Amino acid sequence: MTAAIVARAGQGPALAGAVGELLALLEREPHGQVSSSVYETGRLVADAPWLSGHPERLAYLLRRQGDDGSWGPTGGYALVPTASAVEALFAELVRAEPSSRAGPARSALVPAAARGLAALDRRLADGGPMPDTPAADLIVPALTTRIGAHLAHLDDAGHPPLPGAPRVLPPVDRRRLDGVSTLLATGRPVPSKLWHAYEVLGPAAAGRTEVAPIDGAVGASPAATAAWLGQRGGAPRAARAYLDAVVARHGGPVPCCTPITTFERSWTLATLSRVGLVAPVPGLVAELAAALGPEGAATGPGLPADADTTSATLYALARLGHPVDPVSLLHYDLGSHFCTWQGEDGDSITTNAHVLEALGWHARHTRDGAERYAARVTRIAGWLRDVQRPDGRWADRWHASPYYATSCAVLALAAYAPSEVADAAVDRAVEWVLDTQRDDGGWGRWSSTVEETAYAVQVLLGVRRPIRPRVREAVRRALEPLCIEQTEHPSLWHDKDLYTPVLIVRAAVLAARQMALAVTDPPRGDTFVPVHHGADQGMITTA
Structure with missing residues (x-):
């Protein structure tokens, strides 16, 4: 096991063990864990x-x-x-x-x-x-x-x-x-x-x-690969081997996109490192760095590189002590904001939030980063502020729940945007989250889910503000649903139909649980509890 887990007072051995298990799965099953479609x-x-x-x-x-x-x-x-x-x-x-x-x-x-x-x-x-x-x-x-x-x-x-x-x-x-x-x-x-x-x-x-399998897959899709293979009489062995392996892993039904190696690893490691739950993981760090090309990183073989996966990869690498210049992101710069890929129909809140984190880290922590990226950071932050819904939430095209989009936007704005751009937007988002908590203590678009509850808690505790009694009470009520061990989660992520990237969701829940435990049971009565990791460490005021 090459991962080093950062133990923290108050998180408990169960949380540390869950993080260790998750990291082991990242290394042991590189194709990724995705729900069937x-x-x-x-x-x-x-x-x-x-x-x-x-x-x-x-x-x-x-x-x-x-x-x-x-x-x-x-x-x-x-x-x-x-x-x-x-x-x-x-x-x-x-x-x-x-x-x-x-x-x-x-x-x-x-x-x-x-x-x-x-x-x-x-x-x-x-x-x-x-x-x-x-x-x-x-x-x-x-x-x-x-x-x-x-x-x-x-x-x-x-x-x-x-x-x-x-x-x-x-x-x-x-x-x-x-x-x-x-x-x-x-x-x-x-x-x-x-x-x-x-x-x-x-x-x-x-x-x-020009259509040909990459690592056996056409477009990282079992359906696309099967259709391509059927047109050729089933002869190409690599494509057939890819399909047989996917079916064997899932027992018959298949996911929409597989493998999701870079996507799964970058999101998971970024989420855990953001709250200090993981230190550098040498093997995974090296493989993430290798996934970056001139136009960034792609989710799976046969898919184009995109700004979302690229940003998450860059941010995870930076937080884990292996920063890579984010120049590949400039390929997606539209002037006012960033596209997920060139020719995208529509805009993505979460892609721009992830770009803000990637560029914001480099603008703050590298020698020439401020000169090269600070203006873009301010511009993206302003765009995110301007597209916030009147009630304080954000919604996005890559996830069915506004709690995901809102957490992405809030965490990026609170950490890297100028206060005059971010503060009012972040405060509106916090109020929206507080106002939409359900009677059972959770949050959700259709009903309470552990995943959406995790995003809501990250909004409440990721804003670097003194914790008001109403926020503390909301987090206290959320802790019980957050601590329920759940092996299956409702599908909320967008592909050709909705799906669940299992380890990414699990990482979000563990991160929120760490944040909530730090607030509801602060170690040794401390007034300040660190919840951010490395050079971006911040403090939550619990007094």
Whole structure:
């Protein structure tokens, strides 16, 4: 074990042990721990019935269907996984020779498909906005087109109408999908981020010679890799080995993005080091540094480098005593703020918060950092302040919960922004968090979750302010839910559907627990308890 855990009075051996276990997992399982995805699993059912674990994937889809017939959480987030699961079940039903003799019986698939189709029909008829998740505007029209073809096939075969299900789905806006298909057919360059959704790009993508597996994966996606491999008769061994390994690790169902090595390690180490829970980890530090290229770091093989992963990597390295000049981030500078990648549709609060931390550290602690980066730090801080919601929160495109975005913004502003820019915004965020605590002591968008409670506590205790009685009481009430050991967390992070990066969430909970314990049970009655690590050490006033 190469990790050194910083023990601190008041944190207790259980917390230190949990941090040690987490760090060991980072080293032992470099592919990363990610929850399984209904969307991605549905694509393998439809496009790769030849892959091992097919019966288990079908059973997983049936098990995850909700009482209303849909898949996924409430609201718009159910659209993409429901479309994928419905198309997958119909793909299985129309196969000339069912591929899963040992799996769920047809008598179980038919009613699930009918209920899912009815739920999808209701959602499309409502005409609500697409979820702001990657490729949703490509996925939904592509899958509804396939579902329409399956329904036509069943009609042609004389299959009776499915009870309670429509014969035809409402029309879906195809302009973005048609535009991408046209671009692919021209042979002109396309953004490499599209390959993460290769499975819905259609025949035009098959002729693109620049698409090739990296470490066996196309776009770091099992679904994209399976679709690419299916077009080539299953011959490329590296891609098949990648899929077999993913299926073996997850027992049939698969995640949307894997591996997530750099993403998982950078977020986890940055979170722990921010509150002083981990000292330099030589092997992980070296591998993070190696992940940085001229344009920064990417989440997974086949994905483009992005400002978010790059910032977290730079910040983690700096906090762990191995600073790297953040010049690669300048590739993403738009003037007023930073993009996640060039050509991004929309803006990201959390990406800019992470950029602020990375540049802010270097502006404060390196010889020429202030001259090179201080003006950008002030500019990003002003942008974050200006996009704060009137009620004091922030919301972002990479996470379903405003508590995540608010914690990212507050921690960055409180640590690195000029006080005249940050103070009022931070105070508004604290008041919003206090006002939205639930009766059970936790916080959450839909209901209390340990993850969102952790972010709320980080907002309350990461602002370098004297702790008011109301804040202390809110943290005291949150400590019990924070200390519940939880092996599964609701999926709140954005990919093609919602997912959980397990170790990243666990690190956030441990960091918040450390902060809360320092305040609710200060060692030896100390008035000040350090919660920041290294050169950025700050003090929480508990008196």
